[in-house]
Amino acid sequence: QKEVEQNSGPLSVPEGAIASLNCTYSDRGSQSFFWYRQYSGKSPELIMSIYSNGDKEDGRFTAQLNKASQYVSLLIRDSQPSDSATYLCAVINEETSYDKVIFGPGTSLSVIP
Amino acid sequence: GAVVSQHPSWVICKSGTSVKIECRSLDFQATTMFWYRQFPKQSLMLMATSNEGSKATYEQGVEKDKFLINHASLTLSTLTVTSAHPEDSSFYICSALDRGLSYEQYFGPGTRLTVT
Numbered sequence: 001q002k003e004v005e006q007n008s009g010p011l012s013v014p015e016g017a018i019a020s021l022n023c024t025y026s027d028r029g030s031q032s033f034f035w036y037r038q039y040s041g042k043s044p045e046l047i048m049s050i051y052s053n054g055d056k057e058d059g060r061f062t063a064q065l066n067k068a069s070q071y072v073s074l075l076i077r078d079s080q081p082s083d084s085a086t087y088l089c090a091v092i093n094e095e096t097s098y099d100k101v102i103f104g105p106g107t108s109l110s111v112i113p
Numbered sequence: 114g115a116v117v118s119q120h121p122s123w124v125i126c127k128s129g130t131s132v133k134i135e136c137r138s139l140d141f142q143a144t145t146m147f148w149y150r151q152f153p154k155q156s157l158m159l160m161a162t163s164n165e166g167s168k169a170t171y172e173q174g175v176e177k178d179k180f181l182i183n184h185a186s187l188t189l190s191t192l193t194v195t196s197a198h199p200e201d202s203s204f205y206i207c208s209a210l211d212r213g214l215s216y217e218q219y220f221g222p223g224t225r226l227t228v229t
Contacts, residue, residue: 032216043206043220044157088157092216098162098170099145099212105156 003027004091004104012110019076021107023089026070029096033065033072036088038106044088048074079111115141117209119221126197126228133193134224136207142187143209147218148180151204163190197228 004025013019021035032051036044050056050063050072062075072091076083089104116139126132136146148160161177163169163184171177181193190209194201204225208218 034217036220041204043223044208046217046219049215049217090218094216099164099210099216100147100159100162101210101216101218103157103159 003102004089006087006089006104006107008105009108010110011107012112013079015079015081015111015113017079019079019083019109019111021074021076021087021089021109023072023074023091023104024070025072025089025091025102027091027093027096027102028067028070029093030067030070030091031094032092032101033063034090034101035061035063035072035074036090036103038086038088040085076109079109081111081113084109084111115139115209115211115217115219117143117207117219117221119207119224121224122222123225124227126226128198128228129196131193131195132197132226133191134205134207134226136190136192136209136221138188138209138211138219141209141211141214143190144187144212145210146184146190147208148182148190148192149206149208151206151223153204157206160192194226197226199228202226202228 035048038044048063060077064073086106088106092101161169161171169182184190206223208220
């Protein structure tokens, strides 16, 4: 079983819609969760971090964490063509990982004008 | 967010030569730096983890004698690709974190290596 799983996509949504990106992880002891955005040919950039169960909102982005279900998601409201990118979910168990964050394979998002 | 720089942004070298890539954390002290490689349309692949003043920890399948990593200070790590071959052509990306603050990783802009 892979440690962090994401649907590879591509996920296509029309402009203005809500894009929902999902991620599951296998290490129940994980404490910190991150979402990164990577444009084609560029390096990843951190867009959200979440540590507690529930929702965390930042502008058009909402991260949702459910540790019991080992599930973390990212919602993008009012999707824009500029949101078209690959979104990487990342997870860390600080007690066992020696600083190494585990990345999922990424979900490709395409926002259609 | 924190800023990580990488130099050079792109490099072309001949087969058999060595190439050094620098990664610097500009506004924070990086307890840990990571080196990744990414081939077109593929996922990030972690190559190694380095902590300041200690030897890097390489992922399985990554040749430590070919990819030399030095983390000489809390703001600088270098990756040297020795005796480069065309199959080493890739996008190399470093990242850094300060575990005293959080486990948020900040990525450099990447270095595109082409070996001819």
